[in-house]
Amino acid sequence: MRGSSALLGESGHCIHVGDRESDIYELFRTAHDLGTHFLVRTCVDRPAGDGQHTIDAEMRNGRVKGLHRVELRDANGARLVVDLELRYQRMTVLPPIGKQSRYPALQLWVIHARERNAPGTRAPIECRLITDLPVSSRAQAVEKLDWYSMRWKIETFHQILRSGCKAEEARLRAADRLAKLISVLxxxxxxxxxxxxxxxxxxxxxxxxxxxxxxxxxxxxxxxxxxxxxxxxxxxxxxxxxxxxxxxxxxxxxxxxxxxxxxxxxxxxxxxxxxxxxxxxxxx
Known part of the structure; x- marks a missing residue:
């Protein structure tokens, strides 16, 4: 995060999109200190508000603020069209209990998207995101979901580059030659x-x-x-x-x-x- 922000030069124009492995409170705090932004899929139900409840509990009490229709394929390749219920709100997110003396609380936006009327034959489609960017409308919530969905395509591209084109197996010693090879690959x-x-x-x-x-x-x-x-x-x-x-x-x-x-x-x-x-x- 520090390297990409420094390379770009304009940290405020940089948005770091991460999977659940990026759901780390230190990352949120680092982004705040650098003046950059993040959009992360959450896997940790963090304490929120006054510390007497969690993010999930607060989101469950919130109302559905919109629907978003998406098309996807199931495990067998069959086409699915599902409607996602959107909940989003700004809240105070607290650091883990053992780190509350080192890190302050942050004001972040949380987005929960869950499939409406999911069939009983499979788990419902669900996505939970947390960001420091404003999400005050359905359009902004859908925008963040679209940004996150692009992460899979980027990872797939890099998988082809590494595993299919064997970019990591190149034995070129000069950086400029390696850069030219990677450009072709x-x-x-x-x-x-x-x-x-x-x-x-x-x-x-x-x-x-x-x-x-x-x-x-x-x-x-x-x-x-x-x-x-x-x-x-x-x-x-x-x-x-x-x-x-x-x-x-x-x-x-x-x-x-x-x-x-x-x-x-x-x-x-x-x-x-x-x-x-x-x-x-x-x-x-």
């Missing part, structure tokens, strides 16, 4: 991540929006269509085929291919394409 990582998501967001888009003509021809030659993939739109069909090169089974009950099979498939397709183009030059 970032482009590759982003393409894999984008291919994974674009077929879910806009499945009716033409395959040429995501694949070159040569890639489409090779995928059609290498991967035999099943009854399941044949019914899919052209873009989704090619994404399935790329995933199949990486080990995706493409069964009717399978969720859409994930990043792991996509980067494996892209690695195989790139090698095959290099051999194909070299062979075409020799024969042409």
């Amino acid at each position: 970032c482009i590759l990582s982003w393409r894999i991540f984008w291919l994974t998501m674009v077929s879910r967001a806009v499945p009716q888009a033409p395959p040429e929006a995501a694949f070159t003509k040569t890639e489409i021809e090779l995928l059609n030659c290498l991967v035999q269509e099943s009854a399941h993939t044949a019914r899919a739109p052209p873009l989704v069909r090619n994404v399935f085929k790329l995933g199949q090169l990486g080990g995706y089974l493409a069964r009717a009950s399978d969720p859409p291919p994930g990043n792991t099979v996509m980067w494996r498939g892209m690695r195989r397709l790139t090698d095959i394409q290099l051999g194909y183009e070299r062979a075409m030059k020799r024969s042409g």
